Amino acid sequence: xxxxxxxxxxxxxxxxxxxxxxxxxxxxxxxxxxxxxxxxxxxxxxxxxxxxxxxxxxxxxxxxxxxxxxxxxxxxxxxxxxxxxxxxxxxxxxxxxxxxxxxxxxxxxxxxxxxxxxxxxxxxxxxxxxxxxxxxxxxxxxxxxxxxxxxx
Ligand SMILES: *[C@@H]1O[C@H](CO)[C@@H](O)[C@H](O)[C@H]1NC(C)=O
Ligand SMILES: *[C@@H]1O[C@H](CO)[C@@H](O)[C@H](O)[C@H]1NC(C)=O
Numbered sequence: 001x002x003x004x005x006x007x008x009x010x011x012x013x014x015x016x017x018x019x020x021x022x023x024x025x026x027x028x029x030x031x032x033x034x035x036x037x038x039x040x041x042x043x044x045x046x047x048x049x050x051x052x053x054x055x056x057x058x059x060x061x062x063x064x065x066x067x068x069x070x071x072x073x074x075x076x077x078x079x080x081x082x083x084x085x086x087x088x089x090x091x092x093x094x095x096x097x098x099x100x101x102x103x104x105x106x107x108x109x110x111x112x113x114x115x116x117x118x119x120x121x122x123x124x125x126x127x128x129x130x131x132x133x134x135x136x137x138x139x140x141x142x143x144x145x146x147x148x149x150x151x152x
Contacts, residue, residue, distance in 0.1 A: 021036070021037060022034040022035060022036050022037060022054060022147065023035050023037055023077060025070070025073040025074055025076075025077055025146075026069065026070075026073035027151050028065075028066065028069045029065075029066075030150060030151050031066075031148050031149065031150055031151055032056075032148070032149045032150075032151045033059065033069075033070050033073060033146060033147070033148050033149075034051075034054060034056070034146070034147045034148075034149070035074060035077075035080075035083055035144055035145070035146050035147075036050065036144040036145055036147070037144060038144065039080070039142040039143050039144050040142060041140050041141075041142055042084050042124065042139060042140055042141055042142070042143055042145065043139075043140070044058070044086075044088060044090070044099050044124065044139065047084065047145050048086065048099055048100055050147070051145075051147035051148075051149075054147055054149060055149045055150075056147045056148050056149030056150070057086065057099075057100035057101075057147065057148065057149075058084070058085060058086030058098075058099050058100055058145060058146070058147060058148075059085045059086055059127075059145075059146035059147060059148045060085070060086050060087070060098040060100065060101055060103065060105075060148070061085065061087075061105075061106045061109070062106065063106065064106075064109070067106065067109060067132060067133075068132055070127070070129075070146065071127065071129045071130070071131075071132040072132075074127070074129040074146070075129045075130055080143070080144055081128060081129055081130060082126045082127070082128055082129075082135075082143055083126060083127050083129070083143060083144050083145050083146045084124060084125070084126055084127075084137075084141075084143050084144070084145035084146070085125050085126065085127050085134070085145065085146055086098045086099040086100055086125075087099070087105040087124075087125035087134070088123050088124045088125060088139065089115075089123050089136075090123045090124075090139070093117065093123075094115075094117070096115070096125065096136075105125070105134075109132075109133050109134055110133055110134050110135065110136075111128055111131050111133045111134065111135045114134070114135050114136055115135075115136035116136060117136060118136075119138075121138050122136040122137050122138055123136070123138070123139050124136070124137055124138065124139040124141075125137065126141075126143060127146060
């Protein structure tokens with residue numbers, strides 16, 4: 001019992017103080033979600049490759065239950081409010097698709113007055129976790145991002 005407790009505490013501390021890598025935020029319906037912990041200039045390809053190193057890919061919200069779960073889980077850990085996800089409209093302005101699968105993005109889950117393509121320069125998408133909704137942003141901000149991995 002004491003041993004198990006200690007292992008858990010050490011594990012949690014390691015996650016929370018880690019200066020590189022990722023934090024596991026939870027798992028749902030066969031998928032585990034991670035957030036990176038060090039903001040750096042974003043690049044869709046490179047971020048997706050980092051998720052691949054973890055066995056996954058940039059997060060693709062498939063439905064409202066998943067959006068709610070990930071938002072709530074991220075808020076519980078509360079590392080940062082804003083995280084890039086896999087959605088973007090780089091190829092076709094106004095048509096948001098997921099980077100890894102190419103599937104259409106979950107529709108109608110934007111924050112108020114978005115997507116705005118402000119400055120004609122907002123082709124990537126962030127999760128605003130406390131809003132449980134998305135916002136279009138430039139693709140090169142210093143933000144962390146969400147990865148998902150099929151759980152096994
Ligand atoms: C759960 O996962 C299965 C298999 O990936 C998928 O078909 C189903 O839509 C998912 N259910 C929810 C609520 O996300
Ligand atoms: C993103 O990274 C890839 C791979 O390193 C590179 O080829 C590409 O030019 C970068 N994209 C941008 C917009 O910087």
